[in-house]
Amino acid sequence: MAEHFPVLAVTGAASGIGAATARLAATANYRVAMLDLTAPANDALLRRNNTVFAECDVTSRESLRSALALIEETWGQGPDAVVHCAGIYQTSATEELDLELFARVQHINTTGTFLTAGVLGRSMLERGAGSLVLLSSIAFALGDEAEPGAAYAASKGAVVSMGRQLAAEWGPRGVRTNVVAPGVIDTPMTTIVDNAQAYGDLLATHPMRRLGTAEEVARVCLFLAGPGASFVNGAVIPVDGGQCIV
Numbered sequence: 001m002a003e004h005f006p007v008l009a010v011t012g013a014a015s016g017i018g019a020a021t022a023r024l025a026a027t028a029n030y031r032v033a034m035l036d037l038t039a040p041a042n043d044a045l046l047r048r049n050n051t052v053f054a055e056c057d058v059t060s061r062e063s064l065r066s067a068l069a070l071i072e073e074t075w076g077q078g079p080d081a082v083v084h085c086a087g088i089y090q091t092s093a094t095e096e097l098d099l100e101l102f103a104r105v106q107h108i109n110t111t112g113t114f115l116t117a118g119v120l121g122r123s124m125l126e127r128g129a130g131s132l133v134l135l136s137s138i139a140f141a142l143g144d145e146a147e148p149g150a151a152y153a154a155s156k157g158a159v160v161s162m163g164r165q166l167a168a169e170w171g172p173r174g175v176r177t178n179v180v181a182p183g184v185i186d187t188p189m190t191t192i193v194d195n196a197q198a199y200g201d202l203l204a205t206h207p208m209r210r211l212g213t214a215e216e217v218a219r220v221c222l223f224l225a226g227p228g229a230s231f232v233n234g235a236v237i238p239v240d241g242g243q244c245i246v
C-alpha cells in the first residue's frame with residue numbers, strides 16, 4: 001500500500017520563509033499546498049508530484065475556501081498542518097497618520113491570519129487533529145528605532161494574541177497552535193539591507209553578526225507543524241539569533 005505523508009498548507013509560499021518551508025516540506029515528502037497571490041515563476045518545486053499551487057488571497061474567505069477545496073480535491077483530505085506565512089511589511093511614521101497604510105497592514109497581517117485560521121483551522125478541527133503555525137515577528141515585543149513600524153508591530157502583536165487564544169480554544173479539540181517570531185531574515189521583505197547605516201548598526205550589535213536565512217525559520221516552522229512538537233502548544237518561539245536578548 002502506498003505510504004501517505006501529511007498534507008501541509010503553506011500561505012505566502014511563493015517567496016521567502018513560505019517558499020523555504022514549502023521546499024523543505026516537499027523534500028521531506030509532505031504533500032504541500034502552496035498558497036499565494038501568484039505562483040512563483042518557473043519554480044521546480046511546482047513540477048513535483050507532491051506539490052500543488054493554489055492562487056489565494058488570505059484576506060478573502062472565498063479565496064481561502066477555494067484553496068481548501070483544491071487541497072481536498074487533490075489529496076482527498078484537508079491539511080494536517082498549516083504554516084501561515086503570508087504577510088506584508090510596510091512602514092510610515094505614526095505622526096504622519098497614514099491611515100490607509102495602517103489599515104492595509106492590519107487587513108493583510110491580522111485579518112488574513114484570522115481568516116486563514118478560521119477556514120483552514122476549521123478543516124483541521126472537523127477532523128479532530130492538526131497543527132497551526134503562525135508567523136509573528138520579534139517586532140511584537142521589541143521596538144526598533146531604525147524604522148517607523150508601529151502598524152506592523154501592532155499587527156504582529158495581534159498574531160501572538162490570536163495564536164495563544166487559539167491554542168487554549170483548539171488544544172482540547174486536537175489542534176495545536178504555535179507562533180514563530182523571526183528576527184531579521186534575508187528575504188525580499190527585508191528592507192534594512194537598503195539602509196547602509198541601519199544595516200551596519202544591526203550587524204555590529206547582533207549576537208550572531210548576521211541576518212537569518214529563510215530556511216532557518218522554515219526548519220522551526222516545520223518542527224512545530226509536525227509530530228516532533230506533539231506537546232508544544234501556545235508557544236511563541238523567537239528565531240532571531242538572540243537579537244531579543246541584547
Ligand code: NAP
Nearest residue numbers: 012015016017037057058086087135137182184185187189
Ligand atoms: P515575503 O518574502 O515578502 O513573502 C511573503 C509572501 O506573502 C509573498 O509571496 C507575498 O506576495 C505573500 N502575500 C502578501 N499578501 C498576501 C495575501 N493577501 N494573500 C496571500 N499571500 C500574500 O516575506 P517573508 O520574509 O517570507 O515573510 C513571511 C512572514 O514572516 C510574514 O508574515 C512576515 O511578517 C514574517 N516575518 C518576516 C521577517 C523577515 O525579516 N523577513 C521577520 C519577522 C517576521 P507578494 O510578494 O505578491 O505581496
